[in-house]
Amino acid sequence: MIDLKLIQKNPDVLARALAARHSTVDVAEFQALDATRRKLLAEVEALKGQRNTASAEVARLKRAGESADHMLAELGALSDRIKALDAETEQAKAKVEAWLLTVPNIPHESVPEGADEYGNVEVHRYGTPPVFDFPIKEHWELGTALGGLDFERGGKLAGSRFTVYWRWAARLERALVSFFLDVHTCEHDYVEIAPPLMVNRKTMTGTGQLPKFEEDLFRMEAWDYFLIPTAEVPLTNLHAGEVLDESALPLGYCAQTPCFRSEAGSYGKDTRGVIRQHQFTKVEMVRFAHPDDSYNQLELLRRNAETLLERLELPYRTIVLCTGDMGFGAAKTYDLEVWLPGQNTYREISSCSNCGDFQARRADIRFRPKGGKPAFVHTLNGSGLAVGRTLVAILENGQRKDGSVVLPKALRPYMGGLEAITPEMARTPTGPAGRLGR
């Protein structure tokens, strides 16, 4: 949510930001709504002031043992007028708030201007795409041939965009989760959390998924609970309505959770494989930062994610999103894109954003500066990493002529020492016990 005072005083700052985002939100509409609200508020507050003065007089008379009956009829009429005007003011206020909730965040000054993804700017590149001397396969071919990814049964059990992971694939997913969380909790400064996977409407509003993007979410029909689309939602809202100690900042949380997305509007995109699923596992990092420090924290967060790809020996590049391609709540976003040989391109595997005080304002997350009034913290979030897409990258980058896939060294301890996934594993009737060690 944008600061109300900022819009009142500098409406053109917001108008410029919205134009840069190619947003259609109309600032003039806000100014009209807010003028109405303030006019009504001033009126009703004046009446309430009158009532308070008169009520104090009634109290004084009664205490003195005198009659106040002559005032009561008039005060009754005043109270009725206040009640009516109060309702009107409440409506005006609700309209202003509804408008504010649909306005995206203002981009940071360092964000490049651009209309769409073609305006994004590469800022970092790591590794070299591998060269193969045989016809390479896409991850769904590899995953199916090696008996790990089962799209048919995913479709049978649930529908399209669901996949069953078997044997080595199920374990590889678990290994990645453990590896990521171990790095974040032991080498970085994150506290591991296991949050609820369903949250209420207020929580979804706090991070900005609601009210605007309800069609992207899965909702329980009977309960008004929503399945989380990312752990960013519960992790950021952990401190909703709280005033944090300044000394607690910066504060980092991480969690591995399934993420649920309706993928409405993405028909025909990434229909094969596990790139775009209704349910996928992701390790998420969330940081709460002092406003003066949040852009340093964004660089740190980005490095926390990049490190994982480097340890897995996966080539990637980092881009900064332009104004037209950024998400709703972000002030600045880095995307990490991993090299996928099968697609001959870089694909998003992590998104690291500084939301400034946008979410903190919605969710009411503050800290108390030394000797000062409570102020909003800045919130940041980033994937570290999307687990399904990491599995894709490992399969495609590690493939060999004989149909096997070599595993990154960093991951082998988490796979019982296994060095490669081989075609025989697809035929192991009782699963991985013998071949994957322990």
Place this chain on the structure above:
RNA sequence: GGAGAGGUAGCGAAGCGGCCGUAACGCGCUCGACUCGAAAUCGAGUUAUCGGUUAAUAGCCGGUACGUGGGUUCGAAUCCCACCCUCUCCGCCA
């Protein structure tokens, strides 16, 4: 699901129709005194938010807020109704 208790400032907690929201009392925090320094002790200060005014997130004036939403009343933290959450006991359950 049944019975009971409770939700008040950063935390604990008192108040149970007007003198209580600059909210008793305690803790914490800030500043000061004492001290070589610290602890202890003593003194002072410390709710948030909205509107108006303003260069000001400084003052000043006013409104609002005691879980949330309604109701009764001239006036509600206090009385009534509904809902949410927490705790204790019982039941059920992975």
